[in-house]
Amino acid sequence: MATIADLLARLDRLATTLGPPDEANGLESHVAGWMPLAQQTLRAVSSLQTGGRPERVSAGLLAILGPLEKGPRRPIEAFPLEHLSDLALTMGAISDVLVEHLGRQPRPEFVGREATKLEAGILSAVHLTARWSLGSLERQNPPGTRVSTKRLLRDLVAITEPWALIPPANRSSILEDLRIRTNTTPGLQGAMVGWVDEALLVLNERHRTTSWAMQAIAGSLALISHTSQNAIEQAIHNGRLPAATRPASEALERSVTAWRAAATWPPYLRLGGETIDLRVLTRDLQQHLHEDPPRTIADTRNLLHLALPIAKAHAATMDRLVRTHDLWIHGPSLGPSAGYIPSWEPEPWWSHQGLSLAKTAQLGHRALSKASATLAADIERTLLDPLPLGWPPARSQPSRRADEERRSDRSRSVRRGLTR
């Protein structure tokens, strides 16, 4: 299934192949095309948390994209330009993925720099498109209200230029791993999404929670951690990841131990109920983890990203079950001091048999969260050295000779200063 990286590559391709300024289509086609493109750009940029107050940080961008999104007061009769519609469609897919993954409470590693890098990727494509539209309109020299559109496009070109100046190699973000989330995707991704949706339903609805579900979810989280750890170790072994990424692997090892312990319910403790759908999805997930493990670090990171909300919900549900004494215990296991209890009874207030299970689930959640954050940080460290700034970044770097001349001029001026 398409990742943000795939969609961004498509956006880039569309923006760089717009061709010469378009004189054939009138202003209205440009305006009609910019309305959805501006709307989806705003949606994508607003879902990124770059730090600070969004209304202040992105004030300039909002002030330009807002009017472009609204369009003119009078109705437009022309069809939007095809190029702009394609760009709006791709931008819409990017914003859909971002809203779904970052909408509620984004992971700490997705806030700040990584969001800024993705914003740069998005806005550099917008910059190229705005330049193209502006060039086309300037050749036509349209009168009247058209001036305001040209003005807005000129502002957009100016405000997005700093983003376009960032070389593509410096814009690579871990947010590009995020992908459209659907259980119809073949392979592990689809199985994982189906399992996650059902597990969240079971954990968040009091009457669906059973001891079997709690065991199966904890055991599956242990298997997910184990598979991810294997993938990381394999990547270190093959040289795709440096040995410095070992802490992520170690955190996953702790996660396996903790979640396995959380799945080990003693036979005298239970919580009844039926969990038919989860059983089928759990088997499906286990089969895919075994036969189709993640092949890339991006896939591994995505697997952990999907598993984290389940780990959090499991730890919270287990804590609730123990605190509210919702678990059932087999009477004789309480010992003779409890009196004569021949069969299953709700756990008495003075007994805390499930406490160790709740504690290990919390440890498991912490370890999994740590592994995910460490893996993101390690990837950032292992990226290639940042490229120097320059425009255009990829095609014509300043020549070495020019660099040397500039350096020697500077050193001469420093010498002059010291002599004086």
Add this chain to the structure above:
Amino acid sequence: MTPAETLAVALGHVRNATWQLLGNNQPDGLTLGMECLDLEALLNPDDLEPAVVEAETSPAVSLSEAGRLLEAIPEHVAPAAWSVVASLTEKLA
């Protein structure tokens, strides 16, 4: 014992085997324990209260005890469970 009581005791043995496998710190204990957990769900679609029985010396013995009891009540056992019992018995042996 009624068939329901027999099934409850068999479930008790399967639960013991799951507990022993998940808690034994062996590398394959996790996957085998999850298979055993799946067997428990297959055997207990109606949410019958399982019996709590004394743990056997090993998960293999617990499972073989469960298998022996299930053979006495085949009409109460889901057909899919037989292949899981056979596969687990073979792996644990």
